[in-house]
Amino acid sequence: MKQLLVIFFSVFVAEVGDKTQLATMLFATDKSVTKAGVFAAAASALVVSTLLAVVAGELVTRVVSPGTLRIAAGIGFIA
Numbered sequence: 001m002k003q004l005l006v007i008f009f010s011v012f013v014a015e016v017g018d019k020t021q022l023a024t025m026l027f028a029t030d031k032s033v034t035k036a037g038v039f040a041a042a043a044s045a046l047v048v049s050t051l052l053a054v055v056a057g058e059l060v061t062r063v064v065s066p067g068t069l070r071i072a073a074g075i076g077f078i079a
Contacts, residue, residue, distance in 0.1 A: 020046075
């Protein structure tokens with residue numbers, strides 16, 4: 001359960017205020033689209049992009065060690 005909470009909060013903090021959230025807020029201002037529709041479309045997009053990230057992570061770990069990936073991800077976040 002601890003790992004799931006760490007993942008949740010890490011992703012949540014990374015997503016708050018990013019361009020995806022800003023775009024979703026902009027779409028929500030459109031009177032011709034329901035707010036439930038905006039939520040469903042944005043949530044679905046996040047689920048699909050997360051699925052792709054999980055699959056890519058699984059494939060990459062077959063070639064690159066998890067330790068190397070952590071270092072590369074850390075450097076990527078700093079950059």
